[in-house]
Amino acid sequence: MAKELIISREYEKQQLQDCYDSKESQLVIVYGRRRVGKSFLINQFFNDRFDFKLVGDYRLTKEEQLYNFYDELKRQSGKIIDTPKTWREAFFLLRDYLDEFKDDEKHIVFFDEMPWLDNQKSGFIQAFEYFWNSFGASKNNLMLIVCGSATSWLVDNFDHNKGGLFNRQNCRIYLEAFNLYETRKFLVEKKGIEWSHYDICECYMILGGIPYYLNMLSKNMSPSQNIDNLFFKKRGALWDEFDNLYKSLFSKSGNYIKIVESLFKKKIGLTKADLLQETRLSDNSAFTKMLKNLEDSGFIRTYRYFGNKKRGTFYQLSDYFTMFYLKYVKDNYGKDEGFWTHHLDNPSRRSWAGLTFEQLCKDHIKQIKKKLSIAGISSEVSVWNTSSTDEHDGAQIDLLIDRRDRIINACEMKFSENAFEITKEYDENLRHKVSVFKEITETKKAVQLVMVTTYGVKKNMYSSRIQNEVTMEDLFERV
Structure with missing residues (x-):
């Protein structure tokens, strides 16, 4: 098993190993956003050694999918077989093939992109259900892995199944996007890219922690050149993604x-x-x-x-x-192949970075809580806003951490090229936010201001209002 080729995913690898070592039959469901690396994880973990593997394709008809099934089974078994006309026939053939294996050996069947095999009125899921309940579930040497990007289909047909597949899966693996720590690790170890944390953050705010996209980056280009090459160059790799x-x-x-x-x-x-x-x-x-x-x-x-x-x-x-x-590519593709590089100092780009950094922070709540030393305290994350009235101006707080220990952290998030300076005007804005929040919500809890910034807060006469700081470096912490 080629586990060393897989960046991070330690928990998921252990889940797969536990299932492989089990003395019982295993039905493993692997979920996750398209391009997040589900197939790569499974293929690499098992070194592409499967007793049977079938990959669905959303563009193919039922007959074409069945032919692929036939072709794969013929190749694996080395036998002359008839092309199945229905999925029930196909699974009967698979059952006969697997039944020939020794009981003391573990055998792995992998259905990649299974949702795409289930064309309308194809009868696929009913045939699979019968196959597993009548055969697979009783074969202690069988590990059957189901993977798909159409997460809703997997949820409906496995998690919420009211028929024969109800509560049948032994293991559910939801593969999430990389966080910043994992993204940096991927870029360094997989791509040989040594960028600053600032550049990695900005790249993350475009591509997210999606390994398929990150793998397209080149160490021979600057971050901005990479984005131009992927999005704005004519026929760039992601122009129609x-x-x-x-x-x-x-x-x-x-x-x-x-x-x-x-x-x-x-x-x-x-x-x-x-x-x-x-x-x-x-x-x-x-x-x-x-x-x-x-x-x-x-x-x-x-x-x-x-x-x-x-x-x-x-x-x-x-x-x-x-x-x-939606912000930049939809209406700009093909107009300026160096668009992102040419807009390095554009106010629109700075505004975009500031707003998207708030999303990045919300995706790294665990790291923020770790820095605040509240990881072990029960808390809820929420937002709050209020419109202007005759009594007060409107106010908005984009990240609140409501803690069980009777403290509320009101987080302000700022993405800047240097230490963030709290001006007199901004200080008045902070005071207003907290004051209106307390008045409207009538909270009895203490409200503490937290600044989440790239390079910290510049010390001046207003910075003392901030009870805690979280910097970009903290967001790269392993949790």
Whole structure:
């Protein structure tokens, strides 16, 4: 097993090893956003040594998928077999093939991108269900791995299955994007790239911690040149990734794109009612399902509004690639092949970096809590805002950590090229935020200001108002 080739993923590798060592049959489900490295993890961990492996493709018909099944099984078994006409026939052939193996040897079957095998009215999932319950579950020497980017399909057919697959999986592995620590490790060990933490942060705010995208970066180019090469150069590697990404994951992808475009326009997020108004889509179970699919697939996040359950769940766009595409690539592709390099000092780029850094901080809450020495304290993360009234101006706090020990950390996040300076005007703004927050929420807890910045806060007459600081270096900590 080629575990040494896999960057990080220590917990997931241990999960796979435990399943392999088990004396019972194992049905392993591997979830995760498209391009996050699910197939790579499994292929590398088992060194591509499978007793049977089939890869689905969303562009193929049922007949074409069945032919691929036949071709793979014929190659593995070395026998002359008939091409199956149905998935039930296919799984009967697979059963006969696996039944010939010795019981004292572990055998691995891998269905990669399984959701794409389940074409409309194909009968795939019913045939698979019968295969596993009638044969696979009783074979103690069998480890069957199911993988897919269409996370919602896996959730529906395994986690929420009300038939024969209910509670059948032995192990669920949700593969998340790399955090900053893992991203730096990947760039150094895999790509030989030694960039500053500042440059890695900015790169992360474009590509996220998605290994497939990170692997496209070149050590022979600057960070900005890399982004130009991937996005703005004609026929760059990622010029058509956005459309392919959504089309391959979601049927009626246009409606999904309407949702993410609406969320992109509202940084703090939108409620379901707001989204319905913005997208003009119908308020039905299909819309609710689309929101769930986007969340399960890692494109949006849900969060609560501090102290006000009546406002309901907020939805926020959280996929860095999507945010960058909608902000800069959608309307600029092909117009300026050096667009990102030419806009190094552009105010729009600085504004984008500041707003996206807030998302990065929310994705590194564990690191922030570690720095604040509150990792072991129960807490909830939320946001808060209020509109202007006759009594006060509006105010907004984008990250609140509400702690069980009766303290609320109000976090301000700033992405800057140097130590951040708190001016008189900004100090007044901070005072106003905290004052209005206490007044509106009527909280009895102590409110402490935390600055999360790239290079810390410059010491001056106003900096003493900050109770705690978290810097960019802290966000790269291993947790």
